[in-house]
Amino acid sequence: MTKHNRISSEPTLGNPSRRHLLTGxxxxxxxxxLAGLSRTTFAGEVEPAAKAVAGKPLPAYVAWKxxxxxxxxxxxxxxxxxxxxGTSVITPAEQLYxxxxxxxxxxxxxxxxxxxxVRIEGVAKPSTLSLKQLKGIGLETTAMVLQCSxxxxxxxxxxxxxxxxxxxxxxxxxxxGVPVRDLVAALGGVTDGMVYMTGSGGEKIPEGLDPKSVMVxxxxxxxxxxxxxxxxxxxxxxxxxxxxxxxxxxxxxYTGVNNIKYIKRLAFTLEQTDAAIQKTGYRLSPPGQKGDxxxxxxxxxxxxxxxxxxxxxxxxxxAGQTLIKGVAFGGVNAVKGVEVSIDGGESWQAAKFVxxxxxxxxxxxxxxxxxxxxxxxxIASRVTDVLGNQQAERSVENTGGYNNxxxxxxxLKITVA
Amino acid sequence: MTKHNRISSEPTLGNPSRRHLLTGxxxxxxxxxLAGLSRTTFAGEVEPAAKAVAGKPLPAYVAWKxxxxxxxxxxxxxxxxxxxxGTSVITPAEQLYxxxxxxxxxxxxxxxxxxxxVRIEGVAKPSTLSLKQLKGIGLETTAMVLQCSxxxxxxxxxxxxxxxxxxxxxxxxxxxGVPVRDLVAALGGVTDGMVYMTGSGGEKIPEGLDPKSVMVxxxxxxxxxxxxxxxxxxxxxxxxxxxxxxxxxxxxxYTGVNNIKYIKRLAFTLEQTDAAIQKTGYRLSPPGQKGDxxxxxxxxxxxxxxxxxxxxxxxxxxAGQTLIKGVAFGGVNAVKGVEVSIDGGESWQAAKFVxxxxxxxxxxxxxxxxxxxxxxxxIASRVTDVLGNQQAERSVENTGGYNNxxxxxxxLKITVA
Numbered sequence: 001m002t003k004h005n006r007i008s009s010e011p012t013l014g015n016p017s018r019r020h021l022l023t024g025x026x027x028x029x030x031x032x033x034l035a036g037l038s039r040t041t042f043a044g045e046v047e048p049a050a051k052a053v054a055g056k057p058l059p060a061y062v063a064w065k066x067x068x069x070x071x072x073x074x075x076x077x078x079x080x081x082x083x084x085x086g087t088s089v090i091t092p093a094e095q096l097y098x099x100x101x102x103x104x105x106x107x108x109x110x111x112x113x114x115x116x117x118v119r120i121e122g123v124a125k126p127s128t129l130s131l132k133q134l135k136g137i138g139l140e141t142t143a144m145v146l147q148c149s150x151x152x153x154x155x156x157x158x159x160x161x162x163x164x165x166x167x168x169x170x171x172x173x174x175x176x177g178v179p180v181r182d183l184v185a186a187l188g189g190v191t192d193g194m195v196y197m198t199g200s201g202g203e204k205i206p207e208g209l210d211p212k213s214v215m216v217x218x219x220x221x222x223x224x225x226x227x228x229x230x231x232x233x234x235x236x237x238x239x240x241x242x243x244x245x246x247x248x249x250x251x252x253x254y255t256g257v258n259n260i261k262y263i264k265r266l267a268f269t270l271e272q273t274d275a276a277i278q279k280t281g282y283r284l285s286p287p288g289q290k291g292d293x294x295x296x297x298x299x300x301x302x303x304x305x306x307x308x309x310x311x312x313x314x315x316x317x318x319a320g321q322t323l324i325k326g327v328a329f330g331g332v333n334a335v336k337g338v339e340v341s342i343d344g345g346e347s348w349q350a351a352k353f354v355x356x357x358x359x360x361x362x363x364x365x366x367x368x369x370x371x372x373x374x375x376x377x378x379i380a381s382r383v384t385d386v387l388g389n390q391q392a393e394r395s396v397e398n399t400g401g402y403n404n405x406x407x408x409x410x411x412l413k414i415t416v417a
Numbered sequence: 418m419t420k421h422n423r424i425s426s427e428p429t430l431g432n433p434s435r436r437h438l439l440t441g442x443x444x445x446x447x448x449x450x451l452a453g454l455s456r457t458t459f460a461g462e463v464e465p466a467a468k469a470v471a472g473k474p475l476p477a478y479v480a481w482k483x484x485x486x487x488x489x490x491x492x493x494x495x496x497x498x499x500x501x502x503g504t505s506v507i508t509p510a511e512q513l514y515x516x517x518x519x520x521x522x523x524x525x526x527x528x529x530x531x532x533x534x535v536r537i538e539g540v541a542k543p544s545t546l547s548l549k550q551l552k553g554i555g556l557e558t559t560a561m562v563l564q565c566s567x568x569x570x571x572x573x574x575x576x577x578x579x580x581x582x583x584x585x586x587x588x589x590x591x592x593x594g595v596p597v598r599d600l601v602a603a604l605g606g607v608t609d610g611m612v613y614m615t616g617s618g619g620e621k622i623p624e625g626l627d628p629k630s631v632m633v634x635x636x637x638x639x640x641x642x643x644x645x646x647x648x649x650x651x652x653x654x655x656x657x658x659x660x661x662x663x664x665x666x667x668x669x670x671y672t673g674v675n676n677i678k679y680i681k682r683l684a685f686t687l688e689q690t691d692a693a694i695q696k697t698g699y700r701l702s703p704p705g706q707k708g709d710x711x712x713x714x715x716x717x718x719x720x721x722x723x724x725x726x727x728x729x730x731x732x733x734x735x736a737g738q739t740l741i742k743g744v745a746f747g748g749v750n751a752v753k754g755v756e757v758s759i760d761g762g763e764s765w766q767a768a769k770f771v772x773x774x775x776x777x778x779x780x781x782x783x784x785x786x787x788x789x790x791x792x793x794x795x796i797a798s799r800v801t802d803v804l805g806n807q808q809a810e811r812s813v814e815n816t817g818g819y820n821n822x823x824x825x826x827x828x829l830k831i832t833v834a
Contacts, residue, residue: 066654086653087558088591090507095653139740139784141504141772174505176772236503236512237483323556355558355593358773367556 061104062242066094073163076100080168085308087325087365089355090143091171093235096243099148099169101216101277102203104241105262109202113238113246118230122268124188131247134230138182142229142252143174143358145329149255149282149298152395152404158287160401167306167410172327172363175250177231180266184225194268197225199249202262212275218258218282219272220251220299227252227361230263252361253332254299255403257282272297285399301331303391304405305338305366305383310414317416319374324351327363330385334360337384340368344378344411345393351381372416380411478521479659483511490580493517497585502725504742504782506772507560508588510652513660516565516586518633518694519620521658522679526619530655530663535647539685541605548664551647555599559646559669560591560775562746566672566699566715569812569821575704577818584723584827589744589780592667594648597683601642611685614642616666619679629692635675635699636689637668637716644669644778647680669778670749671716672820674699689714702816718748720808721822722755722783722800727831734833736791741768744780747802751777754801757785761795761828762810768798789833797828 056072058065069084078098080091109116114132147170154164163169180197184190201216229250232239239245244261251258257277272278272293282298283291305328310317328338334357339348351368366381382391395406404410473489475482486501495515497508526533531549564587571581580586597614601607618633646667649656656662661678668675674694689695689710699715700708722745727734745755756765768785783798799808812823821827 086650086655087556087593088650088653089558090591090653092509092653136738136740138786139504139742139771141506141782143773174507174772176504233503233505236505236507236509238503321553323553325556354556355591356560356773356775356779358775362773365556365558369555 062098064094064240065098066092069095071168076103077163077169079163079165080171082167082308082311083314085168085327087354087367089172089358089362089365090235091173093237093240093243096146096171096173097148097169098242099150099163099256100242100261101257102201102205102214105202105204107241109262110238110241110246113232116246118247118263119265120183120187120267121265122191122194123184124191127187129183131232134178134183134247135232137186138178139176140179140182140229141174141176142227142250143172143362144250144252145301145361145363146171146173146256146259147301149257149402150400152304152406152409153401155406155409156395156397156401156404157409158397160287160397160399162401167308169256172329172358174235174358175229175231175248176233177229177247177250180225180228180230180249183230184268190222190225190268194270195222196220196269196272197222197228197251198265198267198269198273199258199260199263200265200267201260202264214277215275216257216260216277217273217275218260218278219269219297220254220258222268224251224254224258224299230266253301255282255301258299282400282402284396284402287397287399289399291399298400298402301329302395302403302405303330303333303335303383303385303389305329305381305391305407306410307340307379307381307412310379310412312412312414317372317414319372319416322370322372322416324368324370324379326351326366326381328353328366328381328383329363330360330383330389332361333385333387333389335364335383336386336388338364338366339382339384340366340370341380341382341411342370342372342377345380345408348382374417375415377414377416378411379414380407382407479515481511481657482515483509486512488585493520494580494586496580496582497588499584499725499728500731502585502744504771504784506589506775506779506782507652508590510654510657510660513563513588513590514565514586515659516567516580516673517659517678518674519618519622519631522619522621524658526679527655527658527663530649533663535664535680536682537600537604537684538682539608539611540601541608544604546600548649551595551600551664552649554603555595556593557596557646558591558593559644559667560589560779561667561669562718562778562780563588563590563673563676564718566674566819567817569721569823569826570818572823572826573812573814573818573821574826575814577704577814577816579818584725586673589746589775591652591775592646592648592665593650594646594664594667597642597645597647597666600647601685607639607642607685611687612639613637613686613689614639614645614668615682615684615686615690616675616677616680617682617684617690618677619681631694632692633674633677633694634690634692635677635695636686636714637671637675639685641668641671641675641716647683670718672699672718675716699817699819701813701819704814704816706816708816715817715819718746719812719820719822720747720750720752720800720802720806722746722798722808722824723827724757724796724798724829727796727829729829729831734789734831736789736833739787739789739833741785741787741796743768743783743798745770745783745798745800746780747777747800747806749778750802750804750806752781752800753803753805755781755783756799756801757783757787758797758799758828759787759789759794762797762825765799791834792832794831794833795828796831797824799824
């Protein structure tokens, strides 16, 4: 066992006093690549080496992810493979995508989770509360699609800058924490006239940079407070550091960036923050134009669905009865139904939802059994929410490649033989 | 890095050709104990050594479990700590209890999951089907409380033989697979007159033993077929070997032993199997008497609830407003309500369910906010199902210590200061 490992170059792995033999060695191997090696995955199985090392190795701070489930774009952008999405509604932490605007803070912030403090402003009684105190105020558990604003960017007809996500920058996750509305009530209510809920992340700002230019601070409309949580638990366990633990603002129905990790300040404000990530970033800018505050901010998600199986990457599909499976969600609304087309959108058949309904912000699994003769097919899905909003055929292209919910862009070409 | 590790003595870890550097070393350390070491948990955090090594180390075949969440009774009996149960409804695989009647088969059975075969008998067209074929027949996803028949055994007033589980031999898990009713329909239906559904596990029978004396083969009433699955997925990932992958019979509402791991044969039968685990095992025998077929078999679960927080093991509770949290389920029926008592059952208050309702077989989280003055309290919970069945004050004591759903036995004594 060598003492020379790469952990010392990984600033996000935290407290040197808690780095020891097994952790250091395992993480170092993960960070250094596993070429030619097998490894034990989160599910406890021994994966053949070939499967485990396809693509880039997992970054050290998320070495606990299942390598067979992930596409590593960069150290801060990891996508879930389409083939890794199961049919159990929820997405396990080990398969969930990663998108960080700044490196995660030092792991020392999760050494004593209950000691984490958040400042609440724009209420009658502005206060600083510890996580331990928040736990005494109220409890709610919400299942929610967590989706990167840029999920589907790689499917737009015109290439946009940024990670070319297909469908895997999304997952359905269960969060547990205190409802923001209960917290606000305990502090005397929101100050009259406030228009936005503004959350600030606890990431460390790299030295020499103007904080406003890189800080993760986002404003959402005040109405989003209704179902928002300050959450400390994800899928039944304390929120992993890479996903925003010890405390994350959860804004159900809003894209990932609005769900502030390591939240250290929650303020009700008159104006949107002037941090660049809000002012010019995450705007729906006409292609070629830069972002500015006059353009819509990337907030609520649109109704969207896609097919996970069969998929072209799994190869030729055997002719005969086939189950077409996928996921469908309504953004801020519950879903009513989903249709599937096997002829590129010429005709549609109603698919069946399977599994428990986890609420309006969750996705639902769907399945349709079809008989496929040999040939080529373009398969697509289209969801309708309870308000009658139907998933769009086309999404509006924009400089950032945000909010692609186009059913046509998400259609898959498969071969049946 | 030494080549001498304990993996070679672990028959359940499988194929030597797929044992390599990282796996071997990590597993060996896990199997050999982690005294004085920290380790990276499934959630990717570095756990202090003291927390990770409390109690016995994790057995090698479940080295991927979160050590901070588990109580290791023996290599085949691992319990979830009460403090590890979150409030997100589902129980992550890394926290889920383990109870194996026989060692898990060799991991080679999950090298090609789709190739696993199951024999279906007692139907018009008896057939052997591969997992790949099953996946084409139908799909259902069911959230379910998986609970060992002996969960709560350690809380009975009279000590029964077997693992002294408190509340942690249970979890709420999402399964995905083919409905048995769809499978049976595809095979022409159940043969007339059959009374039981009998599942046989694929565990290897130790040499020199009468197979009937140790094999895992259980019969349940035919009606249980209605919601049963042959499942290949748990919580969104292929079922881990330790939990019965690649294929497990799921009988919602029935205790753990009836959910046959590594299922290799599913038969509709006139009689219950004469395997010892059915004939004399898992019977509700009067205390001191041996099991025999005249006694009730351990099948359906009873309505049950318990409190996870505050718990005596977490120490003295601070006086003031406190959230009492727990889980409640109805066995084969959905739950209607749950009450909490802070005076040992003298008086009860209705608690509030929180989080999504995952269906009749799932548990629900509940919470009640109470103001506690300094003193001693006996806190208890009592669930009522939709048919009006109320959780019993006392469960019938029996030789095996099965089916303890007594609210009084599950009450907790806490100190408030």
